[in-house]
Amino acid sequence: MIVVEQGGVLLLYQNIFCESFPHLDMKAYQVLLVLLLTAAAADAQSFHPGKCRRPSVQEDFDVMKYLGTWYEIEKFPAVFERGTCNQATYSMLADGSVKVHNAELMSNGKRNTIEGVARVKNSSQPAILGVPDGPYWVLSTDYQSYSLVYSCTDHFLFHVDFACILARTQVLTEDVISRLRNKLASAGVNINRLTVSDQSGCERTKGKRNDRPIIGVLAQEVSSPTTKPNQTAYIAASYVKFLESAGARVVPVMINQTLEEYKKLFNSINGILYPGGSASITSSGYERAAKIFYELAIEANKGGDYFPVWGTCLGYEQLTVLTSGKNLLSLTNTSDVPLPLNFINRAKDSRIFKGFPDELIADLASEPLTANFHRWSLSLLTHNTNEELNSFYKVLSTNTDGTTEFVSTVEAYDYPIYGTQWHPEKNAFEWGKPYIPHSPSAVKTTFYMAEFFVSEARKNFHRFGSEEEESKALIYNYNPVYAAPDRVFEQIYYF
Structure with missing residues (x-):
């Protein structure tokens, strides 16, 4: 035999x-x-x-x-x-x-x-x-x-x-x-x-939960010259602090890596955040990496491997393109303005907001606590009439520039994928612009949003192959530089 x-x-x-x-x-x-x-x-x-x-x-x-x-x-x-x-x-x-x-x-x-x-x-x-x-x-x-x-x-x-x-x-x-x-x-x-x-x-x-979550933050192309010519990508430090404030560690997800490198990293981290910025959402290193991780996350979640994805501002806009296959954004007058959220009735029962105190929900609905820094938005009409978007995402809040009602907060129906057109990280960690709200309720919003996403990452059990590999990947290997008052961010990691 x-x-x-x-x-x-x-x-x-x-x-x-x-x-x-x-x-x-x-x-x-x-x-x-x-x-x-x-x-x-x-x-x-x-x-x-x-x-x-x-x-x-x-x-x-x-x-x-x-x-x-x-x-x-x-x-x-x-x-x-x-x-x-x-x-x-x-x-x-x-x-x-x-x-x-x-x-x-x-x-x-x-x-x-x-x-x-x-x-x-x-x-x-x-x-x-x-x-x-x-x-x-x-x-x-x-x-x-x-x-x-x-x-x-x-x-x-x-x-x-x-x-x-x-x-x-x-x-x-x-x-x-x-x-x-x-x-x-x-x-x-x-x-x-x-x-x-x-x-x-x-x-x-x-x-049970993973009490040592590690979340990737996607880098993007540098849009203006830096003091060092070999610096081609960056991450705003406020996104790192945002995640660290809820008990996560951060790994920078570099642009222009190979597919195999991205797959290996995906299997080592517990979630990914697509930050705001100015990269192209149809043709850039940011877009390519976002697409790869989005597709890996969809495949993983279908198989029971819970992997959360978060998009902020540009990151949410990127998600709309990845889900619909098209750029459906329209221009809005929403640069540099704080706004209250117009909650959809079902928002309080959503995964994102159900853990928020009632008084904070009330403040978010009545006070301008969300910082908006975008020229492009997804109109509510476009969302509702696009089959791919409407069947994939549940709209939790909207806003308006006085002319166009646009989507401001979403969560996917069947996947742990989330997006905000506004910036939850800025209230606690960015000080360079006078229209960023810093009231107690505004700062609480930062931490409740961070706590929610990190709690999602705690449900994932990916890990690095060794402690040495993990240590080499963490953002602790890089030093942020003070960028204000010349830049929109207080501190920036350059790569």
Whole structure:
């Protein structure tokens, strides 16, 4: 017998192999070994002599009842599963096939996911589905609590099989497990290879938090000359202080990095903030990096890897382009003006504002506590008439320049993605302009907004590969310079 272990090492137990096929000469053994090595690379499972078993499957299988999430309880060891908390979610596609979304929790806290499509190959046997890697046989299920799945593929004189016991919850009673094991055994499957799946740590990210969140702040191109010619990008220090005030550390997200560098950083940080500024939102290093992280965040959140994104002013404008695929902004007379927020009725129940004290909400609605520094805005009419934006974002507040009502605060319906056209960080940390509000309520607004976004980042468990790698990435490696009164910011990090 040949065994492919989880580490990918092929072990040839020559004595068992020879006993199983005594009629083969040594050259035949070598040819067979090459064939099996090739198959092993594809299946990475245990090989067993003989052809696949053909156990009976669920009668009158109803795929619609089977849809939803299943948790892995026991399984045959598999190379393609490297983490814990393995689960599969099945959903129906428009063409009648079944979308399969598999997820597992890796040791670094990241959710590893993969998607595929399963199809019923023979309508008379709906419990036998075909997936890209082979068959998927539902041997037994009550749709509500348990499922027994088996898969087997023939390779010349050997077969490779896989089995697992699934449940709708992360636990299953011993009597049900025993009954399902017996069903496999009665079909001639060696149940001694079943191992218990680790679901014990699956709740560790639910109801718990990451108390050492690290948030990326996106840099952008320098728009005017600096004292050093090699300084090509910057981050205003107020964004760093904003996040640090709520207990986060910051990593600068440099522009013009490779896709692989951005992916690696994404898997190391717990959220990202797109700051205000003057970069192009259709063609710049800022736009390119924002797009990559936005797409990575969407993909991650779909797979259960909670990753928040925040856009302030230019950052929110960038989000509208990334979501709609178009620049839909219009000019407004909103430069250098503090404004109260015109709350939409549902705002108090939103994720952003539900933690705000009632008196602060009242002050935000009646006093000019939000600093606006933008020439471009997304009109409420444009938002409401654009299908992509209207279905993606919930509008929480609006403002007006006297002519155009524009969107000022949003949160995504289905993702932890947020945007403000105004600047929550300025009230506490920028002093160069007289129209930035500094009242107690204005400063409280800064900290409540910071606390909210950092609390979102605490739900993410990405981390750097080592403490050394983390230390090298943190913004502590750079020194901000005093920029006022020549610049709009008090302090700036240049890169």
